[in-house]
Amino acid sequence: MDFLSKNIKFLRQQKKLTQEELANIVGKTRSLISQWESDDREISTQDIIKLSDYFQIPMDALVGSDLMMEDSKSFDELEVLFSKNKDLLTDEDKEYIKFIIEKRKREIDKELGENDY
Numbered sequence: 533m534d535f536l537s538k539n540i541k542f543l544r545q546q547k548k549l550t551q552e553e554l555a556n557i558v559g560k561t562r563s564l565i566s567q568w569e570s571d572d573r574e575i576s577t578q579d580i581i582k583l584s585d586y587f588q589i590p591m592d593a594l595v596g597s598d599l600m601m602e603d604s605k606s607f608d609e610l611e612v613l614f615s616k617n618k619d620l621l622t623d624e625d626k627e628y629i630k631f632i633i634e635k636r637k638r639e640i641d642k643e644l645g646e647n648d649y
Contacts, residue, residue: 536580537571539599543587544569547615558582588615 544554551565567573584591
C-alpha cells in the first residue's frame with residue numbers, strides 16, 4: 533500500500549507548515565502540494581527524494597509506511613527537537629549528543645544483562 537500522500541500531509545502538519553511553506557521549501561506550487569496530499573497527482577522520484585531529505589525520513593518509510601501509526605515510536609520529542617534545531621548544532625554538538633546516547637544505551641544494556649539471570 534502506498535502511504536506517500538498521507539505521510540506528506542502528516543509530516544507537514546508535524547512541522548506546523550502550511551502547504552505554501554512546504555511548496556516553497558521543495559520548489560513547487562501550493563496547488564501541487566495539495567494534489568500530492570489528496571493523491572490526485574503522482575510524485576516524481578526526484579520530488580520524493582527532496583521530501584525525504586527535508587523531513588529526514590528514509591524514502592522507503594515515506595512511501596511504504598504509515599507514519600501516523602508509527603508516530604509514537606518514530607517521532608519522539610527528542611527526534612522532533614533535533615529536527616527543528618539541526619542547523620544550530622555543530623558537528624561537535626552532534627558527536628557529544630551521540631556519545632551521551634551511546635553511553636546511556638550501554639548502561640541500559642548492562643542493566644538488562646544483569647537482570648537476565
